[in-house]
Amino acid sequence: MPPDVDLIPCLADNYAVLLHDPASGATLLVDAPEEAPIAAALDRRGWTLTHILITHHHGDHVGGLKALKARSGATVIGPAAEASRIDGLDRTVADGDRFDAGPWPVQVIATPGHTLGHVAYHLPTAGVAFTGDTLFSLGCGRVFEGTLEAMWGSLDRLRALPQETVVYCGHEYTASNARFALSVDPANEALRARAAEVEALRAAGRPTLPTTIAAELAANPFLRADDPALAAVVGLPPGDPAAVFAALRRRKDAA
Known part of the structure; x- marks a missing residue:
């Protein structure tokens, strides 16, 4: 039976995600931007929170963590590399770790760049991945703590996931991402169709x-x-995707 999913708007443009297994009652939350909308969704659904997965330490991803943990007693799991910056972790994980959250095996993928210890979570049996602030729809996160090269490596790992993987990310940035994407790739028919859908x-x-x-x-x-074609847009020869990515990200930062 596929999981029930609730995508919860939080703060100005954040998302939290609830994943619920009707058979076992297990309920998984990915990131905790603020308590009130997540608690309201749990109450509305009649779900009891059992696990909280945190992708990185930024306040707009952990602001509701303390209250939600106190409310539910859920097990909180997050990146070992950021444990000193996330209050309330019960378990820390690192790249390549695997663990079970309710009925779902979870694979941990280190995705440094936005922050040094950022991780993504892939749940292969559920067919979903939670990419936090690394991969957005039509975009990617700003590089605050890591390097552009590291961010490209993180994206390269995520793009190697099965193509049918359903992706949830941390923010509603798709419309602005679409505008930038069209500025560098205007002839891309898939992009044009997605931009219209957005x-x-x-x-x-x-x-x-x-x-x-x-x-x-x-x-x-x-x-x-x-x-x-994208290498040509940024004035670089083909064959060095990390350099092309860096040029695209710098252009987006300046937009």
Whole structure:
């Protein structure tokens, strides 16, 4: 039986995600931006929180953690490299670790760049990945603590996940990401179609997530840094996707 999923808007543009297994009652939360909307979703659904997975230490991902843990007694799991900056972790994990959260095996993927210890979580049996602030729909996170080269390596690992993987990320940034993506890849038909879809969804007040690895491979310029056409856009020869990615990210930062 597939899990029930609740995508919860938080703060100005964050998302938290609840994953619930009807058979066992296990309920998994990924990131905890603020308590109130997550608690309201749990109450509305009649779910009891059992696990909280944290992708990185930024306040807009852990602001509700203390209260939600106190409310539920859920087991909190997060990156070992950021344990000193995340209050309330019960278990720390690092790249390549595997653990069970309720009925779901979870694979930990280190994705440094946005922060040094950022991790993503892949739940292969559920067919989902939680990418925090590393991979966004049509975009990627800003590099605050790591290097551009490290961020490219992180994205390269995520784009190698099965293409059917459903991706949930930490923010509703897709419309602005689409505008930048079209500025560097205007002839991409998959991107043009996705941008139109995003415009319609936002006009209707609906989220643009989740996405899939396949959709991002087709339309997200930051996952396509090995495309010679994008290398040409930033004035570089093909064959060095890390350099092309870095040039694209710098251009986005300056936009």
